[in-house]
Amino acid sequence: MDEYVPLLFVGAVVGTFSILFLLAWRRELRTKSAPDFDRRIADGEIIRRLLKYAVPYKKEFVLVLAIMLISISYELASPLIMGRVEELIKNRFEPSALLRWVALYVGMLIVSMVCTYIQSILLQKTGQKILSALRQDLFTHIESLSHEQLNKLPVGKLVTRVTNDTNAISLVFTNVLVNMLRNTFIALGVLGAMLLLNYALTLMILCFVPFLVLFTVIFRKFTRRVNRVVKNRTTDINAFLSENLSGIKITQIFNQEERKLRDFLRRSGDLKKAKQKQILVAAIFRPMVYMLYISSVLCLFYLGGKGYIQDTVFLGQVMTSGTVVSFYMYISRFFNPIQTLAEQFNTLQSAFASAEKIFDIFDLEPEVVDGPGAVELDGIRGEIEFRDVWFAYEPGEWVLKGVSFHVEARQTVAFVGATGSGKTTILSLLCRNYDIQKGRILIDGRDIRTIKISSLRRQFGQMLQDVFLFSGTIRSNLALREEGFTDPEIWEACKYVNADAFIRKLDKGLDEEVRERGGNFSAGQRQLLSFVRTILHKPAVMILDEATANIDTETELLIQDSLEKMRSIGTMLIVAHRLSTIQHADQIIVLSHGRIVESGNHQELLAKKGRYYQLYTLQFNREKLLGA
Numbered sequence: 001m002d003e004y005v006p007l008l009f010v011g012a013v014v015g016t017f018s019i020l021f022l023l024a025w026r027r028e029l030r031t032k033s034a035p036d037f038d039r040r041i042a043d044g045e046i047i048r049r050l051l052k053y054a055v056p057y058k059k060e061f062v063l064v065l066a067i068m069l070i071s072i073s074y075e076l077a078s079p080l081i082m083g084r085v086e087e088l089i090k091n092r093f094e095p096s097a098l099l100r101w102v103a104l105y106v107g108m109l110i111v112s113m114v115c116t117y118i119q120s121i122l123l124q125k126t127g128q129k130i131l132s133a134l135r136q137d138l139f140t141h142i143e144s145l146s147h148e149q150l151n152k153l154p155v156g157k158l159v160t161r162v163t164n165d166t167n168a169i170s171l172v173f174t175n176v177l178v179n180m181l182r183n184t185f186i187a188l189g190v191l192g193a194m195l196l197l198n199y200a201l202t203l204m205i206l207c208f209v210p211f212l213v214l215f216t217v218i219f220r221k222f223t224r225r226v227n228r229v230v231k232n233r234t235t236d237i238n239a240f241l242s243e244n245l246s247g248i249k250i251t252q253i254f255n256q257e258e259r260k261l262r263d264f265l266r267r268s269g270d271l272k273k274a275k276q277k278q279i280l281v282a283a284i285f286r287p288m289v290y291m292l293y294i295s296s297v298l299c300l301f302y303l304g305g306k307g308y309i310q311d312t313v314f315l316g317q318v319m320t321s322g323t324v325v326s327f328y329m330y331i332s333r334f335f336n337p338i339q340t341l342a343e344q345f346n347t348l349q350s351a352f353a354s355a356e357k358i359f360d361i362f363d364l365e366p367e368v369v370d371g372p373g374a375v376e377l378d379g380i381r382g383e384i385e386f387r388d389v390w391f392a393y394e395p396g397e398w399v400l401k402g403v404s405f406h407v408e409a410r411q412t413v414a415f416v417g418a419t420g421s422g423k424t425t426i427l428s429l430l431c432r433n434y435d436i437q438k439g440r441i442l443i444d445g446r447d448i449r450t451i452k453i454s455s456l457r458r459q460f461g462q463m464l465q466d467v468f469l470f471s472g473t474i475r476s477n478l479a480l481r482e483e484g485f486t487d488p489e490i491w492e493a494c495k496y497v498n499a500d501a502f503i504r505k506l507d508k509g510l511d512e513e514v515r516e517r518g519g520n521f522s523a524g525q526r527q528l529l530s531f532v533r534t535i536l537h538k539p540a541v542m543i544l545d546e547a548t549a550n551i552d553t554e555t556e557l558l559i560q561d562s563l564e565k566m567r568s569i570g571t572m573l574i575v576a577h578r579l580s581t582i583q584h585a586d587q588i589i590v591l592s593h594g595r596i597v598e599s600g601n602h603q604e605l606l607a608k609k610g611r612y613y614q615l616y617t618l619q620f621n622r623e624k625l626l627g628a
Contacts (some may be wrong), residue, residue: 003215004107010327014211016296017288020147021216028407041068041356050355053130054173060126061178067115067122068182074112075333076189079199081105083326119178127174135166146367147433148393153361156242161237161361165354172351176344183337183344190334198323207332208292216345217287223345226278234269240267293335297328336376368435374452380444380459381409382540384430389439391429399425401594402439407587409444412572414582416615423575426591429542430573431460460553461539465546467526469518474503475510477518478533485536489599493536496565499528531566542572581615588612 026373054061085101141161194202244251244260251260328574384407391400400422407413415423428434429441432453441448450454469477478493488511494500502525506512518526534542544563560581566572572588576582589613590598590605598610605612 014208014292017291018211018214022214041359043352046352046359049359049597050169050172053134055527057126057129057508060122064119064122064126064178065181065340069185071112071115071119072107072182072189073186075186076179076193077108077442078105079326079329079333080193080454081108082128082329083197083323088232089498092504123174123178127170131166131170131172134358135162135198137167138162138361141362141364144366144369145364146435147244149364149367154239154242156239157235160238160479161358164234164238165231165358166305168347168354170348170350170359172355176348176351179340180348183340186254186337187334190330194263194327194330194334197326201323201327201526205296205327205334208296212289215285217289220345220349221282222281222567223278223349224352225284226274226281228356230271230275230278230350231353233267233274237264237267239272240264253269287578293331296331296335327577369452370433370452373447375455377450377459379454380540381442382406382459383439383442384541384571386426387440387442389429389436389438389440389441391425391434393434400429400436400596403591403594403596404439405570405589405596407573410568410571411586412567412574412584413587413589414574415577415589415591415614416576416582416584421591422594424545424589427462427545427573427575430465430541430543431457431462459540460543461534461537461541462543462545463527463530463534467518467523469521469529471513471516472514473508474506474529476516477514477529478510478536479532482535490532490536491521494534496535497528497531498561499525499532502528535566535569539570542566542569544574544576545579546575579619590615 004106034061081101081104085098133181142158142162191202194205240263244264292421297589320419323334386405389400389403392398403422403426405413415426418422425434430434431447432448435449443451443456443459475490478490487510491500494503503509503512514520518529521529563572563581574585575580582588586601587603588605589596592611596607598605600608600614606616
């Protein structure tokens, strides 16, 4: 019995660490506090949804599997070859036999290396195709979300989903899943080979497997949670950077650099702590697996050394030196894949955390969608009607209350009123950026909910107060589509809205670079470019929402002239605080607290001496005072 005391000591050490792991896990359960402590989507569901993207490439994965099985043969056969060489050296040395075994070993090694190379190339190509499809689907889905949904999602969060999170998932297809499968095959193959070689020693090795399973399960739980925290912290800091880098000029104007830096350092510190915990979890698991590996090797050497490297008996089976050599290599091949699982589990759980966040976006059903039987529009005349329209951004907080009006085709209609009266909301509802709760909105007598959204929006040209220009060139910003327009068409539109003068002065003309958000152009120039963009696409209805609010007097005169020309193109809807810009409108609708209080042309409303008269008089007196 005394001869087994060292084995019992090893077992006691392993058992002690197991108890410590269980206590740590119990403590972690008691500190459960965060609302996102557990994942909302099960691992099985995540795998099922991810595999949908792998199905089109099943032939490639089958080929990789076949190549992988060939390379595994080296892992299984090499310990037997080395054991045979040991027996050859120990018993009767024959150089020719040694050369044959060495040649076999080298040949299998070369085949294994070639297979591994081909496997890696196939996986990388296939993984990038899957990543591209996933990223494209995600971007397309984000484009389909309503304005209300997009307003609730920070831009930095969406950028993280499309870039960082999809990259994390790509590792699942290019590395993790195949390697996990490979390591599983190796472990099972090694186990079978050891049983055939010496079942007694194999039973001794299997005594460590329950502890290995225990460590792996607990590590899986820990790494799932720390990876979730890391993803949350990464998203938080990306959203912070996106917002604050976009608004850095405001930060500088109000001298808030130090406060913003403190906010950034706090978020960076949170990410640092999460990363450190992630590293700590992985750093604990690998030594634990290595401890089991060393313990099994020590037991093997102890049992093999009992007979002073002579053939000895353990549980009725003879252990030769060749058996010890083969088992030593097999133990390494049995535990190495499991050690590698530490990194693979870490990567897998990181990918699962990313996948869950991506699927959270996918699970957002677009709130504004095409109705059953929605039709395409070839074109419209531009007749618009609101019938008893009620709308609220938040339930019960009505922004529009029973709004009804009618706009004839090619009329120019202006909406005026105090901030928050519902002017811009009316224009957004017309394009179905939001859906109304009550009433009907008609285009040429047809309910807009019976028209396909893409077809409906194609009929509108919008010129907003805050003009958005994309990075690229003036030409690409005006065309906004692949087929583009001819230069004569573009220059004709530029001349029509008085934008040609400043464009011709630029060094590269239409090919002049446009920096992010058009920062190298003035507000007036950006507005003129938005007019060109609108005219170029020949909309049936033009929408101007405070398009002249932030421009100088000289540019305003150019824009006023452009507006007069544009009135002949189609129906025009205008929102403006400067009442002087809408005096020639066919109809002016005055809104107050979500209701229409007056309507008529400029002269009719002044004659009524109502709300419009008050606004006009107040603005006229203020401009007169400023002029004095």
